[in-house]
Amino acid sequence: MIALFTDFGLADPYVGQMHAALAREAPHVRVIDLFHCVPSFSVRAAAYLLPAYSADFPEGAVFVCVVDPGVGGVRAPVMVRADHRWYVGPDNGLFHVLARRARRLECRRIRWRPQRLSASFHGRDLFAPVAARIARGVIPDSEPATLTVPAGDWPDDVPEIIYIDHYGNGITGLRAAALDRDRAVRLRGARLRHARTFSEAPPGQAFWYENANGLLEIAVNGASAAAALGFGIGDPVEPG
Secondary structure (H helix, E strand, O other), rough: OOOEEEEEOOOOHHHHHHHHHHHHHOOOOEEEEEEOOOOOOOOOHHHHHHHHHOOOOOOOOOOEEOOOOOOOOOOEEEEEEEEOOOEEOEEEEEEHHHHHOOOEEEEEEEEOOOOOOOOOOHHHHHHEEHHHHHHOOOOOOEOOOOOOOOOOOOOOOEEEEEEEEEEEOOOEEEEEEEEEEEEEEOOOOOEOEEEOOOOHHHOOOOOEOOOOOOOEEEOOOOEEEHHHHHOOOOOOOOEO
């Protein structure tokens, strides 16, 4: 199984081109579109989303992870094996949180190169073919490596909005298990109490809950929380 995790969106041809590359290299391997709307260029947001949304995949799954604003630059292409799953993509911080939380970790710098390697689409030309080979049981030419530590503050949990889904729910980088259910949180001046499910909150009321992937999420029963509260990507969420 190969899963795609990108910031490509679905309005352009890039996801289709990735599928075509995988179909050519591994025609009998199932491909899952996990995420294509990671906030554009936001490696940090992607780094916190990736471990939460890949954890339920079976051992042996291979992830092609492309949030790569520095494509064509000096960042290395890597393949990371974390807790029996493979992750292929750029060494730009994307795998930092995943690696820190993994019980077992192996990192390799990819040395293999295709005959055709464009300067700006390594997802199609390099990462997809490498993932296809791994899924077929072939480890491409590579060497042991250590992941680059990204600059800046990368805490175990990041207390801010890192993704807004099409319902207007705000997903944070906080694992909900770290917060007591009787604690409220504050976002854009609003104080939000916990609810276990949407039906526990009256229609139109904002609340926080533990989403199906273990992250603290902000929602409104029957409406867009982003519109109701006026929050966006990067807005802080604080205990309150």
